[in-house]
Amino acid sequence: MKKRVFSGVQPTGNVHVGNYIGAFQNWVRMQDTYETIYCVVDLHAMTVPYEPADFMRQRLDMAKMIVASGVDPHRSLLYFQSDVPQHAELAWILSTITGIGQLERMTQYKEKSDRAGQNLGLLSYPVLMAADIVIHKVHAVPVGDDQTQHLELTRDLVERFNSRFGDEFPLPERITPEIGARVMSLQDPTSKMSKSDPSPASRILLTDSDDDIRKKIKSAVTDSDRYVRYDWDEKPGVSNLLELFSVFSGRPISDLVGEYEDAGYGAFKAAAAEAVVSGVAPIRDRFESIGDDEILAIMDQGAATARERAEAEMTSVRRKVGLSA
Numbered sequence: 658m659k660k661r662v663f664s665g666v667q668p669t670g671n672v673h674v675g676n677y678i679g680a681f682q683n684w685v686r687m688q689d690t691y692e693t694i695y696c697v698v699d700l701h702a703m704t705v706p707y708e709p710a711d712f713m714r715q716r717l718d719m720a721k722m723i724v725a726s727g728v729d730p731h732r733s734l735l736y737f738q739s740d741v742p743q744h745a746e747l748a749w750i751l752s753t754i755t756g757i758g759q760l761e762r763m764t765q766y767k768e769k770s771d772r773a774g775q776n777l778g779l780l781s782y783p784v785l786m787a788a789d790i791v792i793h794k795v796h797a798v799p800v801g802d803d804q805t806q807h808l809e810l811t812r813d814l815v816e817r818f819n820s821r822f823g824d825e826f827p828l829p830e831r832i833t834p835e836i837g838a839r840v841m842s843l844q845d846p847t848s849k850m851s852k853s854d855p856s857p858a859s860r861i862l863l864t865d866s867d868d869d870i871r872k873k874i875k876s877a878v879t880d881s882d883r884y885v886r887y888d889w890d891e892k893p894g895v896s897n898l899l900e901l902f903s904v905f906s907g908r909p910i911s912d913l914v915g916e917y918e919d920a921g922y923g924a925f926k927a928a929a930a931e932a933v934v935s936g937v938a939p940i941r942d943r944f945e946s947i948g949d950d951e952i953l954a955i956m957d958q959g960a961a962t963a964r965e966r967a968e969a970e971m972t973s974v975r976r977k978v979g980l981s982a
C-alpha cells in the first residue's frame with residue numbers, strides 16, 4: 658500500500674518561485690510514490706485580516722497555480738478546505754483536548770498576533786491544521802521548517818486522542834522537501850523570498866512575464882567581486898542565483914560554476930534568467946489557460962471525494978467520543 662501524504666497551502670496572492678520550489682514542485686514529485694492529498698486551506702487564511710471581495714479570486718488562482726505547476730487532479734485529491742466541513746468539526750473535537758498554553762507558545766501565533774492582532778482563530782489555527790492531517794489518517798506531511806511546531810502539536814493530539822478514546826489516528830511524520838528548502842530574496846539574499854516583502858523586485862512571481870523575470874534577475878543584489886562561486890557565507894546573492902539556475906535548468910551547481918566562474922556577472926545573470934524563464938513560462942501559460950469554471954469543476958469533484966472519506970472517518974470518531982452509537 659502506498660503511504661498517504663497531505664499538505665496544504667493558504668490562498669494568498671504573489672505566488673513566487675520560492676513557493677514553487679519549496680512546495681509545489683515537491684508535491685508534483687510525490688505523486689509518483691505516495692497517495693497524495695492537497696488542500697487549499699482557505700479557512701486558515703481567514704485568521705489574518707483579508708479582503709472578502711478578493712478572496713474568491715485568490716482561492717481560484719491558488720488552485721489554478723497548483724494544477725499549472727503539475728499537480729494532476731486525476732492522480733491527487735485536490736480540494737478547498739471549506740468545502741469539507743468535517744475538517745472544522747474534527748477541529749472542535751480536538752480543541753477539547755488541546756492545552757491553551759501550548760497554543761500560546763507557538764512562534765507563528767506570537768509573530769502573527771503581534772502584526773495582525775489576536776483572535777481565537779489565529780490561536781486555534783494549529784488545531785485545525787491537525788484536523789486537516791488526521792482526518793485523512795495521513796502518514797506523512799511535507800512542510801517547511803516553519804511548520805515543525807504545528808506538526809509536533811498534531812502528534813501530541815494524536816497520542817492524546819488515541820489514549821483517551823482508543824486507537825484511531827496514525828502518528829504523522831514530517832517530511833522535508835528534497836530540494837529548495839529556502840529560496841532567498843533577490844534584493845536581500847540573507848532573508849527569505851516572501852510574498853509580503855514590500856519590494857516586488859525581491860521575488861519572481863509565477864505570473865511574471867519573461868521580461869519581468871529578466872529585469873529582476875539583472876537587478877538582483879550580488880557583491881562587488883566578479884567571480885561566480887557557490888559560497889553562502891561570502892556570496893549569498895550569487896549562491897541564490899546558482900540554486901535557481903540549477904533548479905530550472907536541471908544542471909548541477911558544480912557544472913554551472915565550472916562554466917560561469919570567470920564569465921562575469923552580466924553573462925552569468927543573463928544565462929540564469931533564461932533558465933528561470935524557461936521554467937516559469939510554461940507554468941504561467943498553463944495558469945492563464947485554465948478557466949474559472951474548469952478549476953471550480955476540478956475542486957468540486959475533489960471536495961465530493963474528500964467529503965465522503967472525511968465523513969467515514971468522522972463516523973468512527975463520533976462513536977469513539979460518545980456522540981453516536
Ligand code: AMP
Pocket residue numbers: 666667675676677678679680800801802837838839840841849850851852
Ligand atoms: P507561504 O508563502 O509562507 O504561505 O508558504 C507556502 C509554501 O511555500 C510553504 O510550503 C513554504 O514552505 C513554501 N515557501 C514559501 N517561501 C519559500 C521560500 N522563500 N523558499 C522555499 N519555500 C518557500
Ligand code: TRP
Pocket residue numbers: 663664665666667698701785786789790798799800804807
Ligand atoms: N500552516 C500551513 C502553512 O502556513 C498550511 C497548512 C494548513 C497545512 N493545514 C495544513 C500544511 C496541513 C500541511 C498540512 O504553510
